[in-house]
Amino acid sequence: xxxxxxxxxxxxxxxxxxxxxxxxxxxxxxxxxxxxxxxxxxxxxxxxxxxxxxxxxxxxxxxxxxxxxxxxxxxxxxxxxxxxxxxxxxxxxxxxxxxx
Numbered sequence: 001x002x003x004x005x006x007x008x009x010x011x012x013x014x015x016x017x018x019x020x021x022x023x024x025x026x027x028x029x030x031x032x033x034x035x036x037x038x039x040x041x042x043x044x045x046x047x048x049x050x051x052x053x054x055x056x057x058x059x060x061x062x063x064x065x066x067x068x069x070x071x072x073x074x075x076x077x078x079x080x081x082x083x084x085x086x087x088x089x090x091x092x093x094x095x096x097x098x099x100x
Contacts, residue, residue, distance in 0.1 A: 001028045001085075004054065007078040018073055022066055025082060029062075032086040041088035049083035057081050 005021045007014050033044050050068050051057035060068065065082065072080055 001025075002054075002083045003081070005080045005082070007073065007080065014073065014078075018069060021069060021080065021082075025065060025084070028084060032084075035086075038088050040090055042091040043089050045087050045089040047085040047087060049081075051081050052077050052079055054081050054083075057083060 003024075005017075005024075007017045007021070009017055029046070032046070035044070037044070046062045048060050048062050048065060049057040050060045050065050052072065062084070065084075069080060
């Protein structure tokens with residue numbers, strides 16, 4: 001998901017547009033997590049970039065995107081860029097087993 005959201009709408013107030021943006025992000029995450037994993041993969045991980053524009057976007061953790069949206073809105077920034085790329089993660093459980 002690479003998308004730039006404009007929070008200014010002539011008929012809809014900003015808090016409702018922000019809720020819509022958050023809903024779109026959560027819907028994308030749910031859809032991505034429901035896809036079948038490739039062989040050998042344990043779970044879906046996500047590479048995320050977030051910022052005011054594509055040029056100023058920085059890599060962030062997935063959990064900080066929703067709070068980042070609130071921070072940008074609090075600073076009266078009305079354009080939000082979100083880039084979320086799903087990736088299959090393989091967890092190696094053999095290293096956590098202790099022999100004894």
